[in-house]
Amino acid sequence: MGSKTFLDYFPTNFRHEKSFFLKNNLVDLEKLSNLSEFDLNEIQKKSPLCTLNNLKKIRAIAIFKKEVEISPPEANLLLHCGIGSIKSLSLSTPYELEAKIGRLERSLRVKTESEITFALLKQWIKRAKQVYKSY
Template sequence: MNSSTFLDFLPTNFRHEKAFFIQNNLTNFDKLSNLSDLDINEVQRKSALCTLNNLKKIRAIAIFKKEIDISPPEAYLLLHCGIASIKSLSLTTPYELERKIGRLERSLRVKTETQITFAVLKKWVKRANQIYKSI
């Protein structure tokens, strides 16, 4: 996945953050995943329209992409289900994830366009456990 595609997937409510990252050549998900809290605060100081919540979501999506190879839309889905870090993913089970995704789809009355199977969820949780244990 190239860097422009990574930022292009973001919804319109991320337009200010996206514009800031493009302007400052921070379009690579590897760079975005390495942003520290200090870096995020600096971005917010430089561009008042960038929100802390959106910046942290972008970083979390980039970390999921980099560490577990989860596509940005799938990572965004995890965020909406309350899974915002490798640690929280490692502490859940594939059954819980499946239930959370189903609940989200029912509450939104929408079927997600991602091809997430139970085997995929199992792989994500296993990989998150490996990463979390190695930290």
């Protein structure tokens, strides 16, 4: 069995977006993270089954992966906690993130599969601040 590609980390409700990206050879992390709002709207026009919300999530996760080196499942967790950009991550504190993740886990009544420690949260925020300053 081959290694997983970036798009393989997305659940089945992203099947239309994954299919579009595969058909159009948009599987490169660099290309996905650089999609503009215009590009996302054009994709939705070409493939109406793709939702703008899912396209934006894929782009945000690609940016987190590329810029801050956060795995797709962890980036998806941040999105579900309301952290949707490098800027919002850089303005957060580890305590806020820990509370948001805990709140999400309690509301969903599940424990996240990845081991997210306080030190890891600090590392993400530090990298996000470095990336945000370089913009």
